Amino acid sequence: MLGPGGSAAMVERGRRRARVVPEEPKRTRAADVAAIAGVSESAVSRTFRDGSVSAHVRQRVLAAARELGYRPNAMAQALLTRRSNVIAILMTTNTNSHFPEVLSALSHAADAHRMRVMLFTVDDPLQVSDVVDQILSYQVDGVLSLTEVPAADARILESQGVELVLYNRARADYAANLVSCDHRAAGRVLGEHLLALGHRDFAMVEGPQRSSLALDRAQGVYDALAEAGIERRAVPVAIGDFGYESGRAGASALLSGKAKVTALVCVSDVMAIGAIDEASSRGLHVPDDLSVAGFDGVPAGTWDRYRLTTMRQPLPQLADAAIETIVRKLANPTRARETRLLVCDLQIGASTKARAG
Amino acid sequence: MLGPGGSAAMVERGRRRARVVPEEPKRTRAADVAAIAGVSESAVSRTFRDGSVSAHVRQRVLAAARELGYRPNAMAQALLTRRSNVIAILMTTNTNSHFPEVLSALSHAADAHRMRVMLFTVDDPLQVSDVVDQILSYQVDGVLSLTEVPAADARILESQGVELVLYNRARADYAANLVSCDHRAAGRVLGEHLLALGHRDFAMVEGPQRSSLALDRAQGVYDALAEAGIERRAVPVAIGDFGYESGRAGASALLSGKAKVTALVCVSDVMAIGAIDEASSRGLHVPDDLSVAGFDGVPAGTWDRYRLTTMRQPLPQLADAAIETIVRKLANPTRARETRLLVCDLQIGASTKARAG
DNA sequence: TTGAAAGCGTTACCAT
DNA sequence: ATGGTAACGCTTTCAA
Numbered sequence: 001m002l003g004p005g006g007s008a009a010m011v012e013r014g015r016r017r018a019r020v021v022p023e024e025p026k027r028t029r030a031a032d033v034a035a036i037a038g039v040s041e042s043a044v045s046r047t048f049r050d051g052s053v054s055a056h057v058r059q060r061v062l063a064a065a066r067e068l069g070y071r072p073n074a075m076a077q078a079l080l081t082r083r084s085n086v087i088a089i090l091m092t093t094n095t096n097s098h099f100p101e102v103l104s105a106l107s108h109a110a111d112a113h114r115m116r117v118m119l120f121t122v123d124d125p126l127q128v129s130d131v132v133d134q135i136l137s138y139q140v141d142g143v144l145s146l147t148e149v150p151a152a153d154a155r156i157l158e159s160q161g162v163e164l165v166l167y168n169r170a171r172a173d174y175a176a177n178l179v180s181c182d183h184r185a186a187g188r189v190l191g192e193h194l195l196a197l198g199h200r201d202f203a204m205v206e207g208p209q210r211s212s213l214a215l216d217r218a219q220g221v222y223d224a225l226a227e228a229g230i231e232r233r234a235v236p237v238a239i240g241d242f243g244y245e246s247g248r249a250g251a252s253a254l255l256s257g258k259a260k261v262t263a264l265v266c267v268s269d270v271m272a273i274g275a276i277d278e279a280s281s282r283g284l285h286v287p288d289d290l291s292v293a294g295f296d297g298v299p300a301g302t303w304d305r306y307r308l309t310t311m312r313q314p315l316p317q318l319a320d321a322a323i324e325t326i327v328r329k330l331a332n333p334t335r336a337r338e339t340r341l342l343v344c345d346l347q348i349g350a351s352t353k354a355r356a357g
Numbered sequence: 358m359l360g361p362g363g364s365a366a367m368v369e370r371g372r373r374r375a376r377v378v379p380e381e382p383k384r385t386r387a388a389d390v391a392a393i394a395g396v397s398e399s400a401v402s403r404t405f406r407d408g409s410v411s412a413h414v415r416q417r418v419l420a421a422a423r424e425l426g427y428r429p430n431a432m433a434q435a436l437l438t439r440r441s442n443v444i445a446i447l448m449t450t451n452t453n454s455h456f457p458e459v460l461s462a463l464s465h466a467a468d469a470h471r472m473r474v475m476l477f478t479v480d481d482p483l484q485v486s487d488v489v490d491q492i493l494s495y496q497v498d499g500v501l502s503l504t505e506v507p508a509a510d511a512r513i514l515e516s517q518g519v520e521l522v523l524y525n526r527a528r529a530d531y532a533a534n535l536v537s538c539d540h541r542a543a544g545r546v547l548g549e550h551l552l553a554l555g556h557r558d559f560a561m562v563e564g565p566q567r568s569s570l571a572l573d574r575a576q577g578v579y580d581a582l583a584e585a586g587i588e589r590r591a592v593p594v595a596i597g598d599f600g601y602e603s604g605r606a607g608a609s610a611l612l613s614g615k616a617k618v619t620a621l622v623c624v625s626d627v628m629a630i631g632a633i634d635e636a637s638s639r640g641l642h643v644p645d646d647l648s649v650a651g652f653d654g655v656p657a658g659t660w661d662r663y664r665l666t667t668m669r670q671p672l673p674q675l676a677d678a679a680i681e682t683i684v685r686k687l688a689n690p691t692r693a694r695e696t697r698l699l700v701c702d703l704q705i706g707a708s709t710k711a712r713a714g
Numbered sequence: 715t716t717g718a719a720a721g722c723g724t725t726a727c728c729a730t
Numbered sequence: 731a732t733g734g735t736a737a738c739g740c741t742t743t744c745a746a
Contacts, residue, residue, distance in 0.1 A: 026738090027517065028742065029738095029739055029740085030739065030741095031739080031740095039716085039717090040716065040718075040740090041717085041718090041740080041741090042716070042717060042718080042741080042742080043715090043716070044740095045740065045741055045742085046716090046741090049741080052716095053715075053716085054715065054716090057715085057716085068515075069513070069517075071490050071493050071494045072494060072495045072739085072740075073436070073494065073496060073738090073739050073740065074495045074496065075432045075435040075436045075441065075495070075496050075738090075739080075740095076436050076722085076738075076739035076740040076741090077720095077739085077740060077741075078432040078722095078740095079430070079432045079433050079436055079722045079723065079724090079738090079739085080721080080722050080739085080740055080741050080742085081722085081738075081740085081741070081742095082722080084432065086475070091464075093461055093465050103460050103476065104450055104478060106449070107448075107476040107477070107478040108450050108478050111478060116475055116476070116477075116491070116495065117475065117476045118473055118474065118475045118476075119441070119460065119464040119473070119474045119475075119476065120464070120473075121461060121464040121465050121468060133428050134473070136428050137429060137430065137431045138431045138432070138473065139430060139431065139432050141719065147402045156426070159426070160384065160426075203430065228698070242658070243669060244659075248661070268728045273660065274660075277660060277661040277662055278661075280661075280662070281661060290715095299601070299719080300657050301633075302601075303601060303634060304605070304635075304637075304638060305634055305662050306633040307639070363724090383725090386722095386723055386724085387723065387724065387725095388723080396732080396733085397732065397733040397734075398724080398733085398734090398735095399725080399726085399732070399733055399734080399735095400724090400731090400732065400733080401724095402724065402725055402726085403726095403731090403732090406725080409731065409732095410731075410732085411731060411732090414732080423719075429723085429724075430722090430723050430724065432722090432723080432724090433722075433723035433724040433725085433738085434723085434724060435724095435738095436723085436724075436726050436737095436738045436739065437723085437724050437726085437737075437738045438724085438725070438726095438738085439738080509746090579726095642740080649720090
């Protein structure tokens, strides 16, 4: 089947001038494969893409490719087709939230669409414009942002025809694709759960005012309380940063305040865990003296010491939806912008309990 | 300073034949910038690279580039220079260990060298060969693997001139660059610490037998014990998978065994945390009745409920070293393969204590 | 179905 | 210092 000898013989490269690059093992190109297979470069290309090739040609090409260890050069493909099959993930280095776990999920989801994921980190959302240049330079097909994107940067991406999807925020002050948990609805569910347990004396550890996720979760809780006739003003509040220490500090402030508290809601699990530890160290028993609940569904929440009641985010589904949103828009550019909200589910643990008395 | 009108005027594209790609906003190329600035493409290229250009030309080019929103096309650069400035991160989807946190650190470290990081996930180390094709296809400059790489795949990468660095394993059954904590040394330090506290009755929750990291940590502990005259055979052992439940299960088996145990070492923090919870639920008090120690330095270990004694990995340094190893090899291809071992430091928490009596 | 050839956007060689 | 131009490896149009 193969040519005589069957051994690899590189096509001689047409280098009229001395070429740029130093040694390095020559990477085999389509032309090499074509030469061995006795077909044209076009045939090689067609074999590795959609192409209409006769079974005979395909076979010869595949055999030659295998022999030479040929793989199409994605950079050259990208240059020509203007599709890199790369999705940029934009994130902040501050990893307080549990989003690092999200990355594996995203990479995995991208895999299913034969897409690659490229990481772009920035220390602060305000510096996003610095990496936008990088992102555009790499001709990525889409951007998935785990952090805020200033309107100006969003506009630049749009003007370059790069899809932008905002991850886990249910709203933005400009038009964008959104893939998020419905945090407000989740807050409402959690609030209703605690109300159903008979709680009336709430306190909250909220998040940074810039975080729409934190705001929405809190708002959802307030929605539920309002329906039960509990005014927002009546709820003591502390502000945290999603981290353990801030949860402790928040709980400390709230529990040493004058207001009676039987239910403490934190807008992240890690803060809730901190709150539980703080309560314990004050001699309060969770859930007998105090119910504590969080949001996210982090693994630590299921540990025996916490058994946290929480609104769990469907991480894999979220990742799938985010990638899929980009992929679909790529396949059909006329598609409208979309917002996909996924529901969180209530995980009832042992950190909440019917109100005593 | 600028040409008359000053407004963007695209260079007409020389499309003799109808071209391939549909609408999409035209991306501006070096030629466009050159036309506006009234210089050659070469001048544009030189401005954006090392190049020797007069201040005058540089200024004009920069102005034109700004006006048009020009950014060099990294794909075209990669095609020509054979340097993509991309590092592939190879990992398994199984995120039991705390390595997801490593990704941000790696991306950040790569940033410092103007390198990008691309993620390649695989469900199982045995499937690595499936992604090797993808990796090579993208012309990455180097591969950093957070998981095992079968020798065959390592060989393929090497034959293509792609640097391979194995992360957090101190040895491999083939020649490779290694950047790792010195897990064995860490094990020894931890063992010595417990011995110094007077412990003689040890038990271990080890890791998967395939994990060199787990093996090395355990071996280090045994090294220390041996020096104190404690035989390895005398130490009861359970096998875990780095996860919380396996830590609990391991502790459960060990604590219900006949052997007396005053010091329990787990080869990961998360297992140690599980062990602490298990001990507690059995009415054992840590550290009074039992000292527990782990490895890694995960954030949860510092939580008030655990205050775990652990050997902390220097994550940022590890990431820096890994990226740097690739970058240096790229800058100087004749550089020899290297192994860089970083030391972990002992974090003494409240989970270990001098042996009672 | 197949092959020839143009061209994607850039860089570095060469000549000026 | 500057400009012209071949080439990087591939895909797709067009013609056969």
